[in-house]
Amino acid sequence: MTINKTLINFILMLAPLLMMNTAHAHSSAEASGWMHPLSGMDHLLAMLSVGAWSSQIGGKAIWIVPSAFVCFMFTGGLIGFEHIEIPGTEVGVSLSVVLLGLAISAKKILPVYLAAAATALFGIFHGYAHGYEMPLMQNKATYTLGFLATTAMLHVVGAVSAHYLLKTASGDKLLRSIGAMSTLCGLYLVYTVI
Numbered sequence: 001m002t003i004n005k006t007l008i009n010f011i012l013m014l015a016p017l018l019m020m021n022t023a024h025a026h027s028s029a030e031a032s033g034w035m036h037p038l039s040g041m042d043h044l045l046a047m048l049s050v051g052a053w054s055s056q057i058g059g060k061a062i063w064i065v066p067s068a069f070v071c072f073m074f075t076g077g078l079i080g081f082e083h084i085e086i087p088g089t090e091v092g093v094s095l096s097v098v099l100l101g102l103a104i105s106a107k108k109i110l111p112v113y114l115a116a117a118a119t120a121l122f123g124i125f126h127g128y129a130h131g132y133e134m135p136l137m138q139n140k141a142t143y144t145l146g147f148l149a150t151t152a153m154l155h156v157v158g159a160v161s162a163h164y165l166l167k168t169a170s171g172d173k174l175l176r177s178i179g180a181m182s183t184l185c186g187l188y189l190v191y192t193v194i
Helices: 003-019 041-057 061-081 089-105 112-132 140-166 171-193
Strands: none
Touching (some): 041 061, 041 089, 041 140, 041 171, 061 112, 089 112, 089 171, 112 140, 140 171
8 A cells, every 4th residue: 555545544534533623522411431532632632642652662562551541541530430639630631642642753662561651641631531521310330331442442443553554665654743743733732721
């Protein structure tokens, strides 16, 4: 597959994201758990980036790094359900987009457990936002299973997309450019929440 076809396929895959309202997912009381990670650019970019970065690192990182995010997202969700205040959550969520984008664009290959620790921290912020924003009438168990399943699916999409992108001639350069674009989106998100 040539780089032109790869780029076109990637743009088509991101088309829904590009048309998405930049408002965060935290405003829809009707959204069920599985929809919450899909309804805001902050969550969507971070979760795709976790998968892409894990694929870029390679080896055991492909399953350890996303697993750390999901496990600690669960913990953050439990804290959010209880409405225990964690200051700076929105900034933490937005900064995760910036830092993951930077890691991809700089091709920052960290040791697996350090990368997992970083994504675990991001997972707490994302999980907290999901748990805190749970609609009052929603069942906690199904809501939690929903946002965890969607998160895992987005990690897989990011990892598989990056894996196949890296197999193309200019895939590494394109992935790093996408990481840089994600960083810019993250900076915009940080600007909107401070």
